[in-house]
Amino acid sequence: MRSKLVTSAVALACLGLAGCGLQSASGAVLGAEPGTIKRVKSLEGVPVTVAAKDFTEQLVLGNMMSTVLSVAGADVTNLSNTPGSFGVRQALLDGRVDISPEYTGTGWINYLGNQKPVKGEEQQYKAVYDADLKNGLTWLPYAPMNNTYAFAIAEKKGEELGITKLSQLKDLPKDQRTFCVESEFAKRDDGFVPMLKTYGLTEADLGKVTTLDTGVIYTATARGTCNFGEVFTTDGRIPGLKLRVLEDDKEFFPLYNLSFVARTSFLKEHPEVEEIFAQVLPKLTNDVMLELNAKVDVEGQDPAIVARDWLKSEGLVQ
Known part of the structure; x- marks a missing residue:
């Protein structure tokens, strides 16, 4: 998703290289037996290439798929x-990969070059779905999971301040409005300052604002270096560090619902793939991904095993 995207210059350089970046740490596919997901005769022996990016959530999802x-x-x-x-x-566009996990906001903003997100999960999905059909790609019906920007506070501090949503920031004393943000987010047109404006604040209304690397923000927020830290809503460190995500009650942040994106020609040949994943995607909520990501990032478990164990727990495989 957003924080994991390479810069445009690097991306363009990569696009010119056949097979650029296409590699896996292990390439292994963990074995399992059919559960509610059955063997499909028309898929027997059909070669399918799955690709996923190199951060925890994508590792879990790619192995799951x-x-x-x-x-x-x-x-x-x-x-x-x-x-x-x-x-x-x-x-995907070149046909070297058949299917991949992706986020609606990433498709709409980063790949398709739109400046403004579309409000509403269904509306954002429909917009990216329609636009990418022209590129030979089909987005499967999206999951409830929305891995977007958010602000979190340590649970104990949240209880003390009585805050659960961003619209309550304006009611706090100035010295309690302390923030930890990453440098990119602080400067983005859809980032920190516009978020403050949406919620009736300016930088002059804040206490201390600290700029940190993304990974450090979680621990800094938990330790009280700042009250409010910029996070991603399905990051496993949120439950691991006992953070409370504040509701974006004015819907400022773009929507990044999970979908599986496939080559349209591949789906036309094998429509059963969409039917199979229709059993999986509706089960992938923010709470589920928070738990699965935490098993990797907090407990140190292998993402492939985490993915398979969850599929088993849901009865999808055995």
Whole structure:
């Protein structure tokens, strides 16, 4: 998603290289037996290449997709842990990858070049779906999971201040309005300052604002370096560090619902793939992904095993 995208210059350089970035840490597909996902005769032995990016959530999702397709009978090449969003995107466009997990906001803003997000989950999905059909790509119906920007506060401090949503920021004393943000977010047109304006604040209304690297923000917020830290809504460190995500009650942040994006020609040949993933995507909520990401980032578990164990817990495979 947003923070994991390479810069445009690097992306363009990558696009010129055949196979740029297409690699996997292991390439393994963990075995499982059919559960509610059954063997599909028309998929037996069909070669399918799955690609996912190189951060925790994508590693879990890419391995999940690979296991599901393998159980259904496909001959899966697992390219989870591929560096760079644009490398995966171009491989889909070139036909070197068949299907990949992606986010509606990333497709609409980063790949398709739109400046403004579309309000409403269904509306944003429909917009990116329609636009990408022209590129030979089909977005499967989106999951409830929305991995977007947010602000979080340590649970104990949130209780003390009595705050659960961003519109309550204006009611706090100035010295309690302390923030930790990453440098890019602080400068973005859809970032920190416009967010403050949406919620009736300016930088002059704030206490201390600290600029930190993304990963450090979570621990800094938990320790009280700042009250409010910029986070991503499905990051496993949120439950691990006992952080409370504030509701974006004025819907400022773009929507980044999860979908699986496939080559349209591949889906036309194998429409059963959409039917298979229709059993998976509706189950992928923010709470589910927070738990799965935490198993990797906090507990140190292997993302492939985390993915397979969750599929088993849901009865999708055995």
